[in-house]
Amino acid sequence: MSNGSHVESLLDRAAVTVSFGERFQASEQFDRVFSQGMGLVERAAAYLDGEGRRESKGLPGPVTVLYATESMRLTTRLLELASWLLIRRALKEGEITAEEAETKRARVKLQTLGRPNHTRGFDDLPQGLRDLIEASFTLHDRIVQLDRAMLPAADDARPAEHANPVATQISALEKAFGSGIRRAAAG
Numbered sequence: 001m002s003n004g005s006h007v008e009s010l011l012d013r014a015a016v017t018v019s020f021g022e023r024f025q026a027s028e029q030f031d032r033v034f035s036q037g038m039g040l041v042e043r044a045a046a047y048l049d050g051e052g053r054r055e056s057k058g059l060p061g062p063v064t065v066l067y068a069t070e071s072m073r074l075t076t077r078l079l080e081l082a083s084w085l086l087i088r089r090a091l092k093e094g095e096i097t098a099e100e101a102e103t104k105r106a107r108v109k110l111q112t113l114g115r116p117n118h119t120r121g122f123d124d125l126p127q128g129l130r131d132l133i134e135a136s137f138t139l140h141d142r143i144v145q146l147d148r149a150m151l152p153a154a155d156d157a158r159p160a161e162h163a164n165p166v167a168t169q170i171s172a173l174e175k176a177f178g179s180g181i182r183r184a185a186a187g
Contacts, residue, residue, distance in 0.1 A: 024146065024149075024150065030088065030089075030092070033085070033142065033143075033146070034085050034088075034089055036139065037081055037082060037085045037139055037143070038082065038085065040078065040132070040135055040136065040139055041078050041079075041081075041082050043132065044074060044075070044078055044132050044136070047128050047129070047132060048071055048074075048075070051126075051128055052071065052126065052128060052129055055126040055128065055129075056068075056071075056126070059124070059125075059126075060124075062121060063121050063124045063125065066119065066121045066122070066124075066125060067125055067126075067129065070116055070122075070125065070129060070133060071129065073116070073133075074129070074132055074133055074136055077136050077137075077140060078136055080108055080109060080110060080111075081110075081136070081139055081140060081143055083104075083107075083108045084105065084108050084110065084143055084147065085143070087101050087104045087105055087108070088101070105147075110140070110143065110144050110147060115137060116133060117130075117133075117134075
């Protein structure tokens with residue numbers, strides 16, 4: 001094999017795009033994240049139905065309201081994370097197509113809500129609830145990072161919340177005032 005054909009062979013292989021999403025979903029690492037996530041959902045459900053319910057009865061009035069609020073936020077966050085994990089697993093197992101997965105994924109809101117540990121009274125919540133909240137945010141951060149890494153590379157394929165905000169604004173202006181806006185912005 002000549003050096004020229006060897007280089008061409010390497011370039012041909014380099015031109016192949018490797019999907020992080022596909023590789024990650026097929027990995028043992030995904031299985032570990034899935035197990036950790038679903039385990040956290042189970043732990044939270046057991047805590048809120050058992051020990052947490054008992055602990056919340058002894059809390060002072062304002063802390064009881066905070067407990068109810070934070071336990072609802074925890075449950076909502078964990079349901080969203082579990083949905084994301086279940087969609088990815090269904091895609092991995094071939095139960096749904098990539099298009100179906102993307103449609104379902106678009107309904108999952110991986111919102112970045114503020115951490116409650118700065119909220120007045122947070123330290124008065126039972127340690128079990130605080131630990132679950134922190135674990136849920138750790139999982140949330142991991143899944144948001146994975147979700148962003150798994151997005152298609154093309155900007156036009158990215159959901160609106162991941163689009164370039166300047167390009168989005170210029171596009172909106174072009175729709176309203178015509179294509180001269182891009183030339184004016186460039187000049």
